[in-house]
Amino acid sequence: MDTEKLEKSYDESEDKILIEGEFRSIAFIVGIVMSVVAMIFSIFSIINPKEQFPVSIDYMIMIFAVLCIAMCIKELLLNRSRKLTVTNSRVFGNTGRNSFDISYSDISNVDQKVRKSIIYGSTIYLNIKTSSNTEVSIEQLKNLEKVSQVIKSKI
Known part of the structure; x- marks a missing residue:
């Protein structure tokens, strides 16, 4: 158990990991279930x-449910690739579409x-805005306040 904690507290470049981002996914799972029930x-x-x-209202409900399922599945797939790690020297991860290392x-x-x-x-x-005028937007963070405070304390 202690070796697992040590392995998790350091990343591949031996920087100490201060905090990792946790992402929301429960709402999307509930959205899929509710859409299936409505259908x-x-x-x-x-x-x-x-x-x-x-009957036209039933068809509208079904179309809306299919759109909701598509949006929820898209966000769940993006959440699988989203990652945020804050170390002693840098912030890196993936927004779901693009990776970053700052x-x-x-x-x-x-x-x-x-x-x-x-x-x-x-x-x-x-x-997160960089000095080269690029912006990284990270959505669906559960621990948004904590991550923001840790990054601000290191700047």
């Missing part, structure tokens, strides 16, 4: 038209921003 009830309502419920001397600003969307609602994400 089942809509199909059941279409097959057994005993009620005075318009030393503390290159970081000019770290802040939390809010992105508002009709589909996703308000999403708070970590924004």
Whole structure:
């Protein structure tokens, strides 16, 4: 057990890992389950038209459920590749689309921003801006406050 802790507390370049990002995925799993349940009830309502419920509403529910399933699966797949590790000398990881490796001397600003969307609602994400004017946005972090504080203390 102690050797596992030692192996996990250092990365491949022997930097001590201060904190690792944890990402949210429960909401997407619940979204998939709820969409499947909505589709089942809509199909059941279409097959057994005993009620005075318009069939067009069932079709709209099914289309919306399929779109929700697609969005949730996309985010779950992105979460599988998302990674954030903060060490003594650098911040590295993957945003789900692009990988990054930034030393503390290159970081000019770290802040939390809010992105508002009709589909996703308000999403708070970590924004790391470098001195070369590139920005890294990391979404779906559970421990956003802790990661932000650790990075700000090292700048």
